Amino acid sequence: MAEKNSEFVEIHWHERPVRIEHVWLSPERIGTPLIVFLHEGLGSLAMWKDFPQRLCDAAGWRGLVYSRPGYGRSTPRTSDEIWNNDFMHAQALEVMPALFEALGIDAAAQPPWLYGHSDGGSIALLYAAHFPDAVAGAVVAAPHILVEDRSVNSIELARLAYLETDLRARLAKYHDDPDSPFWGWNRIWLDPAFRTWSIEAEITSIRCPLLALQGLGDEYGTLQQIQGIADRLPHTELLKLANCAHSPHRDQPEKVIEAVTQFIHNHNRGDIS
DSSP: OOGGGOEEEEEEETTEEEEEEEEEESTTSTTSOEEEEEOOTTOOTGGGTTHHHHHHHHHTOEEEEEOOTTSTTSOOOOTTOOOOTTHHHHIIIIIHHHHHHHHTOOTTTSOOEEEEETHHHHHHHHHHHHOTTSOSEEEEESOOSBOOHHHHHHHHHHHHHHHHSSHHHHHTTTOSSTHHHHHHHHHHHTOGGGGGOBOTTGGGGOOSOEEEEEETTOTTOOTHHHHHHHHHOTTOEEEEETTOOSOHHHHSHHHHHHHHHHHHHHSOSSSOO
């Protein structure tokens, strides 16, 4: 995804103005549904590369991709800003509504579809749970609904890689200040108090069509994550991908695009009765 196409809009959050980097995909498809893409814990608008555009082209729909506060070219996290256990709730319940308002998206009148990856998948679930009438459907890839040992172990390895390898330099290609997203994300996930984090009970209010997908080789979570969603929301459709790790849109893009396109067209008729 070409960074030169990025636009910026300002929201007021955490008692200060925050600029949000975003890009509209195929805005000329007036009247078609909108897919909002929610990136992973170290992701950004640019890190999606061409996947959002490919999915929107396959569906014939419009898209919106943005970098959360602290990520990409959005306003960085301040040096004294510590993310708490509710950091994903804040994104779903505060940032997303503020961004939609700033961009003129009336989610109540024309509910968007959500595609969320990893932390972005959890944020999508939280938004769909708290605003059940403001989302048409959701696709969550490698989401988290609870904290597993596998997640913590891999995030600890990421900390070591950031300190000892070129990971920081590689992330700097996608973030104006790579320390902003990395330490915000890494410190909260490795905080012992975060081990009890769970949205298992919270997601039971989701009514919209839901597709949960995960790679069988996901290094950040077991299939307990998406199976846990289906156990609580029986209308959930599951897709388990072989030869796939934590990022299905990178490891199996064709299969993901085919499955998601079929799913959204099958369910683009409002909430489940």
